Amino acid sequence: MPTSTATNPTTATAAAHPTLRIYNTLTKKKSPFETVLPGKVGIYLCGPTVYAEAHIGHMVGPVIFDCIKRYLTYNAYEVNWVVNITDVDDKLIQKANERGMTMLEVAEENIADYKQNLAALGVDQIDHFPRATECMGEIIRLVESLVEQGFAYASEGDVYFDVGKDREYGKLSNRTVEAMQGEGGGMVERKKSAADFALWKSAKPDEPSWESPWGNGRPGWHIECSAMAKKILGETFDIHGGGLDLVFPHHENEIAQSECCHAKPMVKYWAHNGLLRKDAAAGKIGGRGDAASAAGDSVTEDSGKMSRSAGAGGLGDLIAAQGGERIRFFLLRTHYRSTVLFSEPAIEEAAIGLETFYRFFKRYERVTGSSFYELDAPATREGGEMEPGAADLLAQVAQLRKKFLTVMDDDFNTGGAIGELFELVRTLNKYCDDAQLEVTGEMPGQLSEKVEPFVRGVQALKELSSTLGIFQQAPAEAGGGELLGQVMQLVIDLRAEARATKNFATADAVRDGLAPTGIVLEDRAGGTEWTGGDENALDVVIKMLIDLRQTAREGKDFATSDAVRDRLQAIGVTLEDRAGGTEWSIMG
RNA sequence: GGCGCCGUGGCCAAGUGGCUAAGGCAUCGGAUUGCAAAUCCGACAUCGGCGGUUCGAAUCCGCCCGGCGCCUCCA
Structure with a gap:
């Protein structure tokens, strides 16, 4: 009979980690990690x-x-x-x-x-x-x-x-x-x-x-x-x-x-x-609120344990639809020993939060001109230690970094850790706002003085998120193809011209016209950026341009109407005016 | 029947004895914006119920109610 493992290890052990604790199923409690x-x-x-x-x-x-x-x-x-x-x-x-x-x-x-x-x-x-x-x-x-x-x-x-x-x-x-x-x-x-x-x-x-x-x-x-x-x-x-x-x-x-x-x-x-539980209607579990909604749809998909015998599958499809990072992020939001109610809507909800990080990375790029993903960050806990008494921002960052490490030390609490990451991004965003890092016309020297602590703070974000294995590389762009990008550039240029002449009716018509496709325009100091766009985006956007051109023609603004057609022509889209309306086609 | 887990705001979810109960989503105000988006500021829960222990409990104990897992292949 072997000696007891749980209470009396016979093997020599190294000194315990000073702060890290880990839960042991055998002893049913957390212990210092040695x-x-x-x-x-x-x-x-x-x-x-x-x-x-x-x-x-x-x-x-x-x-x-x-x-x-x-x-x-x-x-x-x-x-x-x-x-x-x-x-x-x-x-x-x-x-x-x-x-x-x-x-x-x-x-x-x-x-x-x-x-x-x-x-x-x-x-x-x-x-x-x-x-x-x-x-x-x-x-x-x-x-x-x-x-x-x-x-x-x-x-x-x-x-x-x-x-x-x-x-x-x-x-x-x-x-x-x-x-x-x-x-x-x-x-x-x-x-x-x-x-x-x-x-x-x-x-x-x-x-x-x-x-x-x-x-x-x-x-x-x-x-x-x-x-x-x-x-x-x-x-x-x-x-x-x-x-x-x-x-x-x-x-x-x-x-x-x-x-x-x-x-x-x-x-x-x-x-x-913990195990995953499958639920077709996650987000509604225990929800008394809208239990009665969607009546008539009495087909209740079976929920419960997920296993091969229960017909779970389609992981490849899921990854293709959602992307690996979304799924990883979703899993990491919950403590690993908990049961997770798994569904695509739940992943999609979590993914909205992920976007906050991605947007911040773009902001970082606008400020520094370099990619977050290329940023060097400390690879060890010791190497990431921050000087106390540093700039105001860095004192806050150091505090959040410490909280992150404290929760991770407590049995790898990734859910708590992600919460700190959100706080960190908020702190960094606020600094960007307050220090006006994106406002142009600043004295170059003065600006770099402000950017320096910002970059150090972002390094900490990179350092910590790397321990979770997230934000290691840019997520695959959804993108609606090259042509959509070109058309959008045209849209943005036309709208910019309209705004320059205070023709806000046209500018707003453009924004509204894009709404159904999920495309959102963001006007920034450095220019307008666009995000989103569903599979019908290209068609809808071009039709919007056609409408815009029609409006210009009716107003005898032939300069604008011709500009629309000429610029579309330049990127390979031909307009043909027919009796029933204007049609568009892509040149071969 | 045996062993075990869970029940925190509209939803998801940290926290398991002591500062104002993290954070995300949603919602509502405000700043900012020509309008937006983004960002920031603010609002929003007393922790399933009852009882007990304690100076003090979401956090410990008991009972109850409600979900779930393992005991057969399963990550």
Whole structure:
């Protein structure tokens, strides 16, 4: 029997981090973060069983652990993060048979999909992707060792873990062997006890299999994680993560296998992320307000737990529609241990807040002439320390930075941290306003004096948001194509001319005419910018120009009406006046 | 039946013993703008209910009501 892990670690540990605390599922409380080895952190996150494409639920763990690694690295730890791929299992075999492919082919396909989705969400911190089929030697040796030590027994070509031999069995999920009423998932006749679980399964004819001391077979579900974690991170490592639904039986069994085999604690901190719940009408949950609205639409989509069996899917479509950063930002707004009600409208609402940051980045660019994304920022907590007593602005920034770090130190509270980021942007925006950073005609020298602290403040924003893995690169422009950009430039020029002559009726007509497309004009000191625009924008904008031209013609303002046609012509749009009205076409 | 989680303003969501209960969305005022947009300022909750512990509780304990998860594959 191994010694107790939770209360009496037998491994030497490094000094605890002075402020960082982390919640441990095993002890059910937050504790100061201390590593097995000084300055180093080993993280193992349970990845997917690749029998199908990933769904959004599979991204929660990777996103939060990506932040955890970034934050630990920022705190000067050297982090080694492993995400396993389980590529041998009943469902993979079944899927391969259905599709007339090999198990390996099915796995490859879904691994590619998984990695693509990770990349889209900005998850790029993973160091190792071990695959079960590549660790068969380690798996077999682990099973052998458990048999030799009497914790497991062979039975008709299978090998089972003898739960009765592990006095600590159930400590992670807080269960007792006696209390478990399940019938153990079949194969009862081969087991000593229904609670025993398979370490090794004998192969049926035509199944993929590996040679072993017990005959040809393949690993049971849990053993591969114990083996891969040991192989890459050692017998005791720092953080083991996964979805809350893996606590039992998967992690309970992992801990049993590893600790019985090694007679030492498997991990220091078990960190489980909350699960996503699907809800077609999120935002209305518990809402008494508009419950009665939209009557007649009695089709209630099923809400509830999201899983493959529940038909979750379409992650690729979701990412294409929303963009990776929106989804990441949405997930990070909530604490990782909470359940998140997931829906597209909810993402879209969060995305409105994201725009505040993007607008600020544009403002930064207007002020400094350089891109926020190119800005150098401190990469470590120590390096980002700010001088006390610096300029007024920087004192505020330092304060917010401190609050950000305090909440992140408290079990990686990304939701609280994002709140501080909003405050930081507000502070920086206010400084821009007050210091009139965008007003032209300022003395160059004087201006740079004011810009300097501003840039330092923006660096802090970059520094902190980098630990969350957001704002790393400019989001893909929605853009309505090149032509729309050219047409809009024309619109803006025409309107500017109208405004210059105080022809506000025309200027406003332009603004109003754009409204239906979602295009908004923003008049600034340096000129007019436009944002937005839906898929019909080009057509609507050109029709608006046609109307404008018609109005000018009726007013005998042929200079304007000709200008509209000539300039459109210049960018390749031809107008033809017909009896029924004017039509437009693009020159070939 | 066993184990566990959650219930904070119209919505989302931090906070889990002590300054005026973060922040986002929405809404309403104001500054700014030719009008807008953006930005800034301000307004907007006593924390599901009841009882208890405490000098002091959203935060601890008990009961109740209402959601949900795991105990079978699942991130």
